[in-house]
Amino acid sequence: MTLRGNSRLARLAAILAFAPVLVSAAPPAELSVQIVDKAGIPLRDAVIEIARPAGDTRPVAFGWRNAMAQRDLAFIPGTLIVPQGSVVAFPNLDKVRHSIYSFSKPARFKIDLYGRDQTRTQRFDISGSVSLGCNIHDAMRGYIRVVSTPYAAKTDAGGNAQIPGLGRGSYSVVVWHPTLAGAGNEWRGQLSAVPGQRSRIVVSIQPRAAR
Amino acid sequence: MKGWLRRLAVRSRTLGGRIALLFIALLALVMTTIMVVAGSGIGLFAHQAAGRDLASNARVFERILSDRESQMAQAAGVVARDFGFREALATGDRATVASALVSLRERTQAQEVAVIELDGRLIPSAEGRQIDGAAIVASLNEGRDTGVVRLDGTLAMAAAVPVELPDLIGWLVVIKPLGPQEIAELARLSAVQVQGRVVERARLDPALAGLALGEVGELETADGAVLTQVSALQPMQAGIEPRLVLVYPLALAMQGFSKLQWLLALIGLGGAVAGAWLGLRIAQDISRPLGSLAQAVRQYGAGTVAKVPVAGASELRSLARSFNGMVNAVEERERQITHASLHDSLTGLPNRRFFIEKLDRAVARQTAGNRNLIAFIDVDDFKAINDTLGHPMGDALLRHVARVLQERFPEAMVARFGGDEFGLLLPGLEPDADCANVARSIDAALNNDVLIDGRQLALSCSFGIAVGPQDAVDSDNLLKCADLALYRAKNDGKGTFHFFEPALDEEASRRRHLEIDLRRAIRDGEFELYFQPLYSLTEERVKGFEALIRWPHPQRGMISPVDFIPIAEESGLIVQLGEWVLREACHHAATWPDNISVAVNISPRQLMGDGLQQCVVQALAATGLAPTRLELEITESVFIGSIERTLKLLHGLRSLGVRVALDDFGTGYSSLSYLRSFPFDKLKIDQSFVRALDDDASAHAIVRAITTLADALSMETLAEGVESAEHRETLRQAGCQMIQGYLISKPMTAAAASAFIASAPKREVAA
Numbered sequence: 001m002t003l004r005g006n007s008r009l010a011r012l013a014a015i016l017a018f019a020p021v022l023v024s025a026a027p028p029a030e031l032s033v034q035i036v037d038k039a040g041i042p043l044r045d046a047v048i049e050i051a052r053p054a055g056d057t058r059p060v061a062f063g064w065r066n067a068m069a070q071r072d073l074a075f076i077p078g079t080l081i082v083p084q085g086s087v088v089a090f091p092n093l094d095k096v097r098h099s100i101y102s103f104s105k106p107a108r109f110k111i112d113l114y115g116r117d118q119t120r121t122q123r124f125d126i127s128g129s130v131s132l133g134c135n136i137h138d139a140m141r142g143y144i145r146v147v148s149t150p151y152a153a154k155t156d157a158g159g160n161a162q163i164p165g166l167g168r169g170s171y172s173v174v175v176w177h178p179t180l181a182g183a184g185n186e187w188r189g190q191l192s193a194v195p196g197q198r199s200r201i202v203v204s205i206q207p208r209a210a211r
Numbered sequence: 212m213k214g215w216l217r218r219l220a221v222r223s224r225t226l227g228g229r230i231a232l233l234f235i236a237l238l239a240l241v242m243t244t245i246m247v248v249a250g251s252g253i254g255l256f257a258h259q260a261a262g263r264d265l266a267s268n269a270r271v272f273e274r275i276l277s278d279r280e281s282q283m284a285q286a287a288g289v290v291a292r293d294f295g296f297r298e299a300l301a302t303g304d305r306a307t308v309a310s311a312l313v314s315l316r317e318r319t320q321a322q323e324v325a326v327i328e329l330d331g332r333l334i335p336s337a338e339g340r341q342i343d344g345a346a347i348v349a350s351l352n353e354g355r356d357t358g359v360v361r362l363d364g365t366l367a368m369a370a371a372v373p374v375e376l377p378d379l380i381g382w383l384v385v386i387k388p389l390g391p392q393e394i395a396e397l398a399r400l401s402a403v404q405v406q407g408r409v410v411e412r413a414r415l416d417p418a419l420a421g422l423a424l425g426e427v428g429e430l431e432t433a434d435g436a437v438l439t440q441v442s443a444l445q446p447m448q449a450g451i452e453p454r455l456v457l458v459y460p461l462a463l464a465m466q467g468f469s470k471l472q473w474l475l476a477l478i479g480l481g482g483a484v485a486g487a488w489l490g491l492r493i494a495q496d497i498s499r500p501l502g503s504l505a506q507a508v509r510q511y512g513a514g515t516v517a518k519v520p521v522a523g524a525s526e527l528r529s530l531a532r533s534f535n536g537m538v539n540a541v542e543e544r545e546r547q548i549t550h551a552s553l554h555d556s557l558t559g560l561p562n563r564r565f566f567i568e569k570l571d572r573a574v575a576r577q578t579a580g581n582r583n584l585i586a587f588i589d590v591d592d593f594k595a596i597n598d599t600l601g602h603p604m605g606d607a608l609l610r611h612v613a614r615v616l617q618e619r620f621p622e623a624m625v626a627r628f629g630g631d632e633f634g635l636l637l638p639g640l641e642p643d644a645d646c647a648n649v650a651r652s653i654d655a656a657l658n659n660d661v662l663i664d665g666r667q668l669a670l671s672c673s674f675g676i677a678v679g680p681q682d683a684v685d686s687d688n689l690l691k692c693a694d695l696a697l698y699r700a701k702n703d704g705k706g707t708f709h710f711f712e713p714a715l716d717e718e719a720s721r722r723r724h725l726e727i728d729l730r731r732a733i734r735d736g737e738f739e740l741y742f743q744p745l746y747s748l749t750e751e752r753v754k755g756f757e758a759l760i761r762w763p764h765p766q767r768g769m770i771s772p773v774d775f776i777p778i779a780e781e782s783g784l785i786v787q788l789g790e791w792v793l794r795e796a797c798h799h800a801a802t803w804p805d806n807i808s809v810a811v812n813i814s815p816r817q818l819m820g821d822g823l824q825q826c827v828v829q830a831l832a833a834t835g836l837a838p839t840r841l842e843l844e845i846t847e848s849v850f851i852g853s854i855e856r857t858l859k860l861l862h863g864l865r866s867l868g869v870r871v872a873l874d875d876f877g878t879g880y881s882s883l884s885y886l887r888s889f890p891f892d893k894l895k896i897d898q899s900f901v902r903a904l905d906d907d908a909s910a911h912a913i914v915r916a917i918t919t920l921a922d923a924l925s926m927e928t929l930a931e932g933v934e935s936a937e938h939r940e941t942l943r944q945a946g947c948q949m950i951q952g953y954l955i956s957k958p959m960t961a962a963a964a965s966a967f968i969a970s971a972p973k974r975e976v977a978a
Binding site: 108131132133135138140178206207 | 292294297298301302329352375376377378
């Protein structure tokens with residue numbers, strides 16, 4: 001069913017691509033999604049992944065660096081989306097040293113203490129979410145979402161995310177956020193997108209995080 | 212203590228007792244009030260303090276619990292953050308995790324340590340624990356990470372720390388028991404001995420369940436009253452409501468304070484006893500001097516001279532001093548009064564009363580061998596001395612007499628009886644003592660010339676002497692004897708003395724009887740008037756009669772006026788007698804021819820009274836006799852006394868027309884000044900001069916001088932006691948105008964007088 005939907009979309013996209021006159025008046029295809037919790041509060045830094053439609057060959061690449069820096073005893077950016085198989089750099093911009101670890105299933109690793117202006121790297125071959133911690137700074141949290149689709153984005157402070165390259169259609173969507181209730185802190189569902197219209201996804205978050 | 216109270220009860224009517232009783236009562240009241248107020252205050256305070264203790268204890272308990280839980284959380288935190296432990300958890304190494312939990316449990320001496328995952332699944336340190344993971348997670352999700360949980364059905368304290376990989380995947384929970392043993396251990400850490408337990412709200416006693424949380428309440432239990440507080444403990448598991456129940460036995464709480472109350476009671480009792488003792492002391496300090504003062508007053512009232520000791524407080528000393536001063540003053544005044552009442556102020560001699568007291572005592576002891584001599588002394592004619600020389604001189608004379616007597620008889624008691632009378636008591640005379648010698652000695656001392664204020668005076672005293680027991684055996688009679696003797700001495704002619712003789716007593720008795728008879732005679736009209744003619748030499752006729760009273764006594768015959776007139780004078784009967792004579796004389800004279808007058812003798816006593824003029828007027832009015840026909844004869848003695856008064860009276864009588872003659876001229880204290888100040892109508896020359904005419908040439912000269920003087924003063928002269936014709940002729944030659952005497956006629960009855968008048972012309976021829 002998903003495949004069939006995807007091919008229809010792809011066909012539609014192909015038609016549209018070949019009929020520039022017809023669609024020249026239409027805006028560029030972009031999917032606008034807002035994530036809110038049950039109370040209606042926008043959820044920031046939630047990752048929205050939309051599965052690659054069938055036949056889509058778009059390379060998995062994003063417009064940001066695959067790097068998770070440490071500055072002011074925090075991971076910058078707190079949530080990083082990287083393509084599957086990419087190597088992520090961990091530059092230490094702090095004066096103190098850090099020791100980064102992960103007990104997450106997609107990537108279990110531990111980087112021993114390293115100092116300022118040093119960089120360590122780690123390769124992420126399995127998609128999924130990786131929680132990063134610093135062994136000596138308990139409060140530091142960083143998340144890397146390893147994806148296998150080019151259609152992924154994270155929400156801003158208003159809970160909004162724009163995913164370019166997708167037009168009208170129904171998509172299989174995964175929303176991930178560390179506080180999200182549910183297995184793997186993920187929400188999965190279908191989204192019917194209308195170009196120029198913002199889709200809203202309401203998710204439930206963990207009771208503890210809601211406080 | 213018992214005797215003390217009895218004494219107090221006895222004294223409650225006394226001032227001291229009242230003070231003490233009041234003091235004790237007040238003190239007891241104050242002490243009781245203080246004890247009640249302070250006691251209840253202490254009780255209240257203790258109660259509140261116990262309540263506060265309990266409340267603070269509850270806070271301490273909660274604090275200790277929370278401290279314990281923090282400690283548990285700290286210990287758990289170390290493990291929860293341990294990298295290895297987290298790695299073991301992350302990799303699902305259950306055996307390692309379990310061993311780490313056991314290790315933690317033992318290290319913290321906890322009952323159970325477990326990991327509870329977010330979905331409530333449990334990783335315990337040992338199998339078989341009953342822990343409601345989901346309920347605990349529900350609590351933890353609400354932020355309550357310490358508190359009470361239920362472990363194996365009982366309440367326990369727990370602390371949870373998050374397990375983060377680095378995201379939260381569950382909780383490491385440390386659980387410790389909260390049984391009686393642990394609570395007791397906690398209780399030891401608090402300041403006061405409270406008992407506590409932790410129970411679920413549903414299992415609370417109804418009594419406790421009714422209490423507001425955090426409020427201290429008081430409950431009655433089988434072990435007595437207790438203070439109790441129920442407070443909520445934080446649960447770390449949904450669905451349970453743990454309560455901390457603290458119990459504080461009131462007896463235990465009040466233990467310290469009841470000691471304080473006992474001490475207070477002891478102090479109160481001690482204060483009351485000390486106050487009572489002090490009250491008694493003060494009361495005694497006041498009442499003892501008052502008592503001795505009262506006793507002294509009683510003694511003083513009974514007649515003893517009592518003084519009180521000057522001691523104690525200054526007021527009491529002052530009171531005692533005042534009292535003693537008063538006693539002294541009263542003593543002194545009494546002494547003065549006694550002295551005044553027993554002494555004469557002029558001479559300082561004892562008075563009559565004192566004399567008689569002394570005499571009474573002396574007479575009581577007298578025997579034939581121990582005799583008492585008393586002398587009654589009277590200054591002769593003292594009245595005349597006083598009148599002529601003045602009272603100061605008279606007083607000086609009396610003082611002289613007193614001094615002389617005291618000096619001469621130092622062993623005797625000399626007293627002044629008043630006026631010019633003195634008494635002398637010479638007690639203890641021996642049988643052979645010469646009383647006559649004593650009398651002579653008195654006589655020699657008193658009858659002397661004395662020099663007073665530079666003036667020579669012939670002092671003349673008469674005195675009578677009586678000696679006990681021979682004259683009388685009691686003092687009254689002895690005094691009477693001496694008085695009679697004095698009377699006799701006076702009668703004997705003054706300036707002399709007389710011893711008492713029984714005859715004197717008889718005479719006195721006769722005089723008394725005579726006085727009685729005299730009264731009766733006046734009442735019964737026994738008297739008669741006789742008349743003696745008064746013959747005028749110039750006219751050679753009888754010009755009048757002198758009325759003379761006669762008393763023909765029924766038993767004793769005719770009694771001479773010489774005998775009864777003095778008695779009448781002394782007794783005052785002379786006034787009545789004189790009035791009768793006046794009326795009777797006027798009555799007879801009224802029957803006579805108009806040229807014949809009547810002369811009536813007027814006693815000095817009559818002149819002294821007020822009624823004479825009235826009496827004369829009445830007599831004249833009653834008989835119709837012309838005043839010029841009445842002649843009043845007065846003696847010179849009337850001028851001894853108030854001369855002014857006498858003169859006034861005589862002038863009054865003369866203004867009526869009555870003539871006044873001076874009787875017995877030349878015998879008394881004649882003074883020419885009287886003649887000048889009162890122009891008498893007639894001078895009657897005393898018969899002693901007439902009798903002396905026979906053999907005394909000087910008598911002739913005196914008569915001549917009198918008639919010449921009388922002539923010069925325009926007065927008539929009449930010679931009394933003319934018995935012979937020679938006398939008559941001599942008097943005629945001497946210029947005397949009238950004569951009276953036996954030559955003319957003896958006194959005669961009224962009837963005879965009338966006859967005499969009728970026959971007068973014939974006799975006139977015969978003469």
